[in-house]
Amino acid sequence: MVETIVFYTLSALILGLGVAVITTPNTVHSVLFLVMNFLCVAVIYVVLEAEFLxxxxxxxxAGGIVVLYLFVVMLVNLKRDPEAHQDPRRLSLVGLALAGAVLLELAGIVVYSYSREPSAPVAAAAASPVQGNVEQIGWLLYTDYLIPFEVASVLLLVAMVGAIVLAKREL
Amino acid sequence: MEITPAHYALLSAALFIIGVVGVLVRRNIIIIFMSIELILNAVNINLVANARHLENLVGQVFVVFVIAVAAAEAAVGLGILLAFFRNKETVNIDEMNVMRW
Known part of the structure; x- marks a missing residue:
């Protein structure tokens, strides 16, 4: 019962704040709605027993990426409305209709796939020698997923160098 | 009523579509970047919900990777945006057509 109330409250908040992010005219307000959206998603992770995440x-x-967005919004000092000029070839209504069609398709897939009984039992998770959410994720990251983990670190290094090179005025 | 993984999947789908609408309809490229973050969050909710449903933590491990990719995407994307803004003084994607044939 508690989980039901929490789920519907958080869902309403997440979806409402998501709509606010893409509809607010003021970009700074949009970023702040995005922070609240991310915090609500964090609460959903707690409900789903993913404390580390x-x-x-x-x-x-909420702490890193959104601050980056806020910095850019402040650096990009707009003298005129960013939405003022519209390409006449742009078809926003077609975009909305396509997104609605994709939503219907996704919802149909979800309802169909969960309405069937699972045919085979799910394979049991590999036995982990440690207990606790953080310990188990760390154990997986440094055993089975060591190489993806290292590749992700290289990706972050490349992104950092690339962002500095792009944002610098001259090398 | 019990909350099943299907509920979380539908929440994820709805948030995904909100992000897609933002990408398709808005013309401010900063809003479009934020819509991409919403899409990635929708994927993360789906992964975490199924990780709990299947009692398998691999889904949560992949969320860690998705968050790393999202951070890289935001850094590089905003770097490109700043470099572009210095040259063209605009964040409207309808005016970003220098590479269009």
Whole structure:
């Protein structure tokens, strides 16, 4: 019962704030709605027993990425409305209709796939020698997923160098 | 009523579509970047919900990778945006057509 109330409250908040992000005319307000959206998603992670990801969500998304967005919004000092000029070839209504069609398709897939009984039992998770959410994720990251983990670190290094090179005025 | 993984999947789908609408309809490229973050969050909710449903933590490990990719995407994308804004003084994607034939 508690989970039901929490789920519907958080869903309403997440979807409402998501709509606010893409509809608010003021970009700074949009970024602030995005922060609240990320915090609500972090609470959903707690409900889903993913405490490590909830902390990472708050630290990386709400603390890091959104601050980056705010910096850029402040640096990009707009003298005129960014939405003023519209390409006459742009068809926003077609975009909305296509997105609605994709939503119907996704919802149909979800309802269909969960309405059937699962045919085979799911394979049991590999036995982990450690207990606790953070310990188990760390154990997986440094055993089975060591190479993807290292590749992700290289990706972050490349992104950091690339962002500096792009944003610098001259090398 | 019990909350099943299907509920989380539908929430994820709805958030995904909100992001897609933002990408397709808005013309401010900063809003479009934020819509991409919403899409990635929708994917993460789906992964975490199924990780709990299947009692398998691999889904949560992949969310860590998705967050790393999102951080890289935001850094590089905003770097490109700043470099472009210095030359063209605009963040309207309808005016970003220098590479269009």
């Amino acid at each position: 909830a902390v990472i969500q708050v630290l990386v998304y």
